[in-house]
Amino acid sequence: MFMFQDTFSSTTGENHDSRHELLGTIHQIAESLGNAIDARDKFTMCHSKHVADLSRCLALKAGFSRSEVEFIHIAGHVHDIGKIGIPDTVLRKTGPLTSREWKLMCTHPVMGAKIVAPVKAMNGSTGICEMILHHHERWDGNGYPLKLKADRIPAGARILALADSLSAMLEDRPYRARLTLSQALAEIQRGAGTQFDPELSVVMLNMLEDAGPGFEMCSLDSLITKIICSRIVGHKNKCSGCIQACTAGIQGG
Numbered sequence: 001m002f003m004f005q006d007t008f009s010s011t012t013g014e015n016h017d018s019r020h021e022l023l024g025t026i027h028q029i030a031e032s033l034g035n036a037i038d039a040r041d042k043f044t045m046c047h048s049k050h051v052a053d054l055s056r057c058l059a060l061k062a063g064f065s066r067s068e069v070e071f072i073h074i075a076g077h078v079h080d081i082g083k084i085g086i087p088d089t090v091l092r093k094t095g096p097l098t099s100r101e102w103k104l105m106c107t108h109p110v111m112g113a114k115i116v117a118p119v120k121a122m123n124g125s126t127g128i129c130e131m132i133l134h135h136h137e138r139w140d141g142n143g144y145p146l147k148l149k150a151d152r153i154p155a156g157a158r159i160l161a162l163a164d165s166l167s168a169m170l171e172d173r174p175y176r177a178r179l180t181l182s183q184a185l186a187e188i189q190r191g192a193g194t195q196f197d198p199e200l201s202v203v204m205l206n207m208l209e210d211a212g213p214g215f216e217m218c219s220l221d222s223l224i225t226k227i228i229c230s231r232i233v234g235h236k237n238k239c240s241g242c243i244q245a246c247t248a249g250i251q252g253g
Helices: 013-038 047-061 066-078 081-085 099-105 108-116 128-134 155-169 181-191 198-211 220-233 240-252
Strands: none
Touching: 013 047, 013 066, 013 081, 047 066, 047 155, 047 198, 047 220, 066 128, 066 155, 081 108, 108 128, 128 155, 155 181, 155 198, 181 198, 198 220
16 A cells, blocks of 8 residues: 655665665755744744654554655655745734635645755655645545545655644644644544545554653654654563653653
């Protein structure tokens, strides 16, 4: 179900090393671009990094290959790059968007895909450009920009949709306060099969349950740390030092 065409992982030796170095450079550039977009608004500081890290964790949990996970991670960093073309008056608006403003906001995936399209490593076989283009599609076909439905939506874009939504729900925004973790999980469960891929929704809910966050107002950094810790140790009770560090981060964050 989750398949990519991967030209990066099919090489060996010196050529493999050079491609690995190229992928690392692309990753660094993507992270820098994501930081630049997030810096436009104090409410979205670190949003792209959180989406990238949550997407990486979810893709690993769902069984994607190492190279697929890295492409998804890169796409997470630049998923909102198209917002560079959205005026600050719209991005930072504290009240409801007008119909015209909403239509303008809905253009950012298309603009983002156009921005990265000339970069060969982000277009074509890696699927990064398509993930950016389709990260606001919905499982039921009511998303944008192309109203793709179900598995016609690229798998990586379905991952980004979940990570983007969870990140947004756990962040304060100009028009609302952040949700608690329980509220956010309830929204994901409610959206499974309509807004989100139902199978990936279950994977995300299980991933968060495995991490055992335990704090309703935990920060995204602390939540991601706990997810990573739970994956490393296999079970949250097998590494008390690691989990204590994560818990301390949650209490402090």
